Amino acid sequence: MDILSAVLERRSINFFEQNAEIPDDKIKEIISIANTAPSSFNMQPWEVIVVKGKEKKKILRECAMNQSKVEDASCVLIIIADPLSLEKNMELxxxxxxxxxxMKPEMKETYKKVALKLYGAKDSLDRVIFAVKNTALFAMNLMIVARGFGFETHPMDGFDSECIKDRFGISNTKIIPMIIALGYKQKGAELLKRPYRRPVDSFVTVI
Known part of the structure; x- marks a missing residue:
């Protein structure tokens, strides 16, 4: 599938085929390709927990407003943004x-200082924005790649972040911008036409 088709065919699916497996190696391939997403200073401040097991999905559903697609989808990806990724990833x-x-070797220390100054203290709003905006680029990439392989997705922000952190052992210093259901559209389910989109001229200014 070409990239434009993947973008235009991607929909947020509510009805997933139950008990439809996606092999682990295919999930990892999707994530690996999505991992080519751009990020500030190439810091790649994202992590992913792939929730596949029935019991684990049931737990996640409890944290996600009891949405049935959490259990129905082949898996659900917990997308994590780490504001402390600068310190963790910078050297490597x-x-x-x-x-x-x-980069020239002699420029390494300069780049480190610039990055740390640009994104502020570890607990600053700038760090949160840095982590979340870059992780969102990765997440969008992931959904397009998944569609390119013929799978369906649904990004969700209807969940209790603290519940997920507690039940899945995620540090309180990290942020969960979204969780993404991944799987196959339920057989026989018909999609309505794509929801209304604002005309380009209503939100674009050319100067």
Missing amino acids: IFDKQIEYGY
Whole structure:
């Protein structure tokens, strides 16, 4: 499937085929391709928990307003944004930038200082924005890639973040921007036409 078709065919599906498995290697392939998403300083501040087991999905459903698609989908991806990824990833990422020829060794310390100054203290709003906006790019990439492979998705923000963190052992320093149901559309389910979209001229200004 070409990229434009994947974008235009992606829909937020509410009715998933129950008991339809997606192999682990296929899920990891989708995530691996989605991992090419751009990120500030290439810090890649995202993590993913793939919830596949029936009991684990049942627990997640309890944290997600009892939405049936959490259990019906083949799996649900907990998308995590880590504001502390700068400290965790910086050494490795910048060393790889040097190895791949993107950065001169003598510039490494300068880049580290610039990144830390740009995104502020560990507990600052700037750090939260940094982590969430970059993780959102990854999440959108993931949904398009999934559609490219013929799967359906549904991003959700109707959930209790603290409940998910508690039940799935996620640090309170991390943020859960969304969870994404991934699977197959229920056989026989008909989709309505795509919901209304505002005309481009209503929100675009060319200057």
